[in-house]
Amino acid sequence: MLIDLTPAHGPALAAFLADFAAAGEARIPAYFSDLDWPIERVVDAVSAWARGEQLGPGWVPCTTWFFEQGGDLLGVVNVRHHLTERLRHFGGHIGYSVRPSARGRGVATALLAATLPRVRAMGIQDVLLTCDPGNVASRRTIERNGGVLEDEALYAPEGKVVRTYWIRG
Ligand SMILES: CC(C)(COP(=O)(O)OP(=O)(O)OC[C@H]1O[C@@H](n2cnc3c(N)ncnc32)[C@H](O)[C@@H]1OP(=O)(O)O)[C@@H](O)C(=O)NCCC(=O)NCCS
Numbered sequence: 001m002l003i004d005l006t007p008a009h010g011p012a013l014a015a016f017l018a019d020f021a022a023a024g025e026a027r028i029p030a031y032f033s034d035l036d037w038p039i040e041r042v043v044d045a046v047s048a049w050a051r052g053e054q055l056g057p058g059w060v061p062c063t064t065w066f067f068e069q070g071g072d073l074l075g076v077v078n079v080r081h082h083l084t085e086r087l088r089h090f091g092g093h094i095g096y097s098v099r100p101s102a103r104g105r106g107v108a109t110a111l112l113a114a115t116l117p118r119v120r121a122m123g124i125q126d127v128l129l130t131c132d133p134g135n136v137a138s139r140r141t142i143e144r145n146g147g148v149l150e151d152e153a154l155y156a157p158e159g160k161v162v163r164t165y166w167i168r169g
Helices: 007-022 039-050 085-089 107-121 136-144
Strands: 062-069 072-080 094-098 127-131 148-155 160-167
Touching (some): 007 039, 007 062, 007 072, 107 136
Antiparallel strands (some): 127 160
């Protein structure tokens, strides 16, 4: 189930972030808050970004939801409200991460499936996703949700090859 983060999720968020740290993943795609922020600050920031406030340079308004099961946070998804030239080729509309201990059992596939109707409700019909060609799990997650490969090309500003997919509404 996709949920909005609330101050009551403090311990669950701490466990979620600790799971990435224990696996040695220093950067968590789709989670942008400082790892040391108290829960109130994270909740404030997430809601400000969705309103288009407190955005960092080059950011667009974005909405963040967590995938919750049995009181645990298993995944996070970030939806960008519109594309920039950069997001068009690198990042797309949606980014997601699943905590390492919950991977390989369908969480990302379910998370993306639950996100798509919400994205459509936000007025985005054709949804762009991008991923690294070597990220087989992300590729499969996108393909399982109806993603059609548009291109696999070098994105020169990052010096990286990126696959772009559309899930059309
Ligand atoms: C990519 C990621 C979100 C996938 O999460 P997940 O919950 O493990 O994915 P799922 O269990 O839903 O699996 C999705 C598909 O990938 C496959 N898969 C999962 N892990 C895999 C792996 N390590 N190698 C190959 N395929 C894998 C699954 O078999 C499934 O395919 P199938 O439906 O054809 O069987 C997760 O690995 C992650 O958080 N990675 C770091 C962040 C990231 O890369 N985010 C995406 C870019 S924004």
